[in-house]
Amino acid sequence: MATLKTSAPAAVSRPFTRYAALTATAALFLLLLTALIWPDLSGIKGKASTARLVVYPLGAMVLPLWWWAYGRSRSALHTSFPWAAHLLITLPWLVDLIGNRLNLFDTIAWWDDAMHFVLWGLLTAGVLLAFAPWPLSRGLTAFVALGFGVTAAVIWELGEYYAFIRHSAELRTAYTDTLGDLSLGTLGALLAGLIVSHTRRRPPLQG
Template sequence: MTTMVAATARTTDAPWVRYAALAAKVVLLGLLLSALIWPDLSGIKGKASTARLVVYPIGAMVLPLWWWAYGRARSKLHPSFPWRADLLITLPWLIDLIGNRLDLFDTVVWWDDAMHLILWGLLTAGVLLAFAPPTLTRGLTAFVALGFGTTAAVVWELGEYVAFIRSSPELETAYTDTLGDLGLGTLGALAAGLTIYRTRAHLAAEGLPRT
């Protein structure tokens, strides 16, 4: 995560970032369509598949929709569409879906924990790049990261509980698992905030744009 954030923060609308963001959306759409056609092979059957088929495309398209409705005309932070932020926001939905398709959440012991740490970090980094001014101090950047990341993690866990955990065998271990997921998501968000601040400070020291 740190390497991606640092690398993409150096260049405005770098072509590879734009292509990667578009490719991630195309692959995500393909996986979602295949889940509709072959639900038994999707890896999300019995895991709130209907909710995921709705929430995932919304999550991946929220930044482009915001830009089309508001950002392109009024955003003072980005003179053009923030492709690197879009990529970072899209990747968590894509990686989660791939992990379910490959059954990694149920077959690899550490996979779920790693995803809560890494994916929440990527999502928070994307949101910070898209919406947080680059002039924020380290403390404020961390505060905003924790505010978004922790809140989003709580909403996710509530959604999981309502959608499928309360009626599944996972209910017996849900409390411990939820606490762990919230802790890892919060840690990932904090790491993202500190990484974004350090990257922007480094760019500023070199006289480069900090978007």
């Protein structure tokens, strides 16, 4: 009886991906450090800055911690650290910090909507590359992407509401804004699932 193959083909070596992931990680921690030292310049003051200073590094380090604790010796999905997945998972946290630092969320009307679509797509793609079994059909990949993307988006919106929206002027438009954010995040996750399914027909990028 045929069995489902859960490991990916041998990864294509891409040193640039590894360097980009390391650079993004270093930039993220540098921005977090400067936000801790000079909170008035961070752009996240009054926007659940304490929660962000905790959640963002944890979000970016989930994959390296998993790899160190489990993946390097027992993962059936990867023979080496999945640098492309790490880059995709790290970028949303980094881009969000940069956007807040440059005040783009408050000065460009469409920026917040665009970020919910793009960053949720990047995060979902990274999670799929890191943890989704190989191979999955396009339909199953899309369902997994939606499952993760929608769940994570709901958790994010609940966290935002509890951390600062319920006590801010944004509460008046929070319902409409939340529906829009959830819709855009869902679409971004779905697109990520379709793209990952397509790219996985070729050797995946891991380093």
